[in-house]
Amino acid sequence: MADDTTVAPGVARAREALKDVPHEPGAKKKDPILVADSVVRRFGGLTAVNVNHVEIPRGAITALIGPNGAGKTTFFNLLTGFDRPDEGKWEFNGKSLAGVPAHKVARQGMVRTFQLTKALSRLSVIDNMRLGATGQKGEKFWPSLIPGIWSGQEKEITERADELLVRFKLDAKREDFAGSLSGGQRKLLEMARALMVQPDMVMLDEPMAGVNPALTQSLLGHVKSLREDGMTVLFVEHDMDMVRDISDWVIVMGQGQVIAEGTPDTVMADPRVIDAYLGAHHDGTEHDPEAVAEEIAEEEAAADE
Numbered sequence: 001m002a003d004d005t006t007v008a009p010g011v012a013r014a015r016e017a018l019k020d021v022p023h024e025p026g027a028k029k030k031d032p033i034l035v036a037d038s039v040v041r042r043f044g045g046l047t048a049v050n051v052n053h054v055e056i057p058r059g060a061i062t063a064l065i066g067p068n069g070a071g072k073t074t075f076f077n078l079l080t081g082f083d084r085p086d087e088g089k090w091e092f093n094g095k096s097l098a099g100v101p102a103h104k105v106a107r108q109g110m111v112r113t114f115q116l117t118k119a120l121s122r123l124s125v126i127d128n129m130r131l132g133a134t135g136q137k138g139e140k141f142w143p144s145l146i147p148g149i150w151s152g153q154e155k156e157i158t159e160r161a162d163e164l165l166v167r168f169k170l171d172a173k174r175e176d177f178a179g180s181l182s183g184g185q186r187k188l189l190e191m192a193r194a195l196m197v198q199p200d201m202v203m204l205d206e207p208m209a210g211v212n213p214a215l216t217q218s219l220l221g222h223v224k225s226l227r228e229d230g231m232t233v234l235f236v237e238h239d240m241d242m243v244r245d246i247s248d249w250v251i252v253m254g255q256g257q258v259i260a261e262g263t264p265d266t267v268m269a270d271p272r273v274i275d276a277y278l279g280a281h282h283d284g285t286e287h288d289p290e291a292v293a294e295e296i297a298e299e300e301a302a303a304d305e
């Protein structure tokens, strides 16, 4: 591995901040940007989220991973004010955010990306960016597209939008319908739109989903550049190559709880994590193809009997 003199400054800062943090669920960080306690969300009899304690390290890229149904999206929705917990509290930059609605959360500096909805697809790229300045999803904020209603902020907002479109190489698409963009370009637009509110922390929901391999590197580069700009990134992702490639820290959820934390390498070798993904007791044979083949043969033989 490269030493810290050869890595980008943001990477070196993140490594330094995390180097003494124990690799265990709920680990305390030196300067967490977000601290959550006893966050519970139930749907009927199902407890979708039951996070005892978690801290998100400032200035680093943290991946939130876990098998399907682990509660990642629900936890994201709670933190960003799009859903309400049954119990729990959390602080962002030292301020309580529990019960604060989404647009206010965004104005406090914590913003999440949104998939391009049908309605937003019918707007131009630049109008999508302008809507991003409201820190909202969009549909309820049509009035903000009417000239004159922003009390003199239009020019500033449009300038920022155009700067971001250049940064994300979407300036040539400025007037196109957002719905005409490719999967990868949509992801870039979602990220660019989130940056309109100049956030401290950006939350990305499956940034790699539906992205053509040709755009993967560019997208990864943009996520890394957020860290170089001093932002904190928290992302949910199923693509483990991406998780390994860009994360400084990984938090694993299983059945609503945080079940492991650590650097990508330690977490992915953790039997609790392997168990959670396989949904089976880990006895060391899962990674041995020969042993698995033998097991399958035994099962087939048993079925034939």
Ligand SMILES: Nc1ncnc2c1ncn2[C@@H]1O[C@H](COP(=O)(O)OP(=O)(O)OP(=O)(O)O)[C@@H](O)[C@H]1O
Pocket (backbone or CB within 6 Å): 043, 046, 048, 066, 067, 068, 069, 070, 071, 072, 073, 074, 075
């Ligand atoms: N609005 C809802 N009503 C009822 N159950 C829900 C609701 N939202 C989520 N759930 C349930 O809560 C659990 C956690 O779901 P969640 O979508 O948060 O998991 P996830 O880790 O994001 O999964 P995936 O990786 O598949 O997106 C699941 O069992 C899901 O079916």
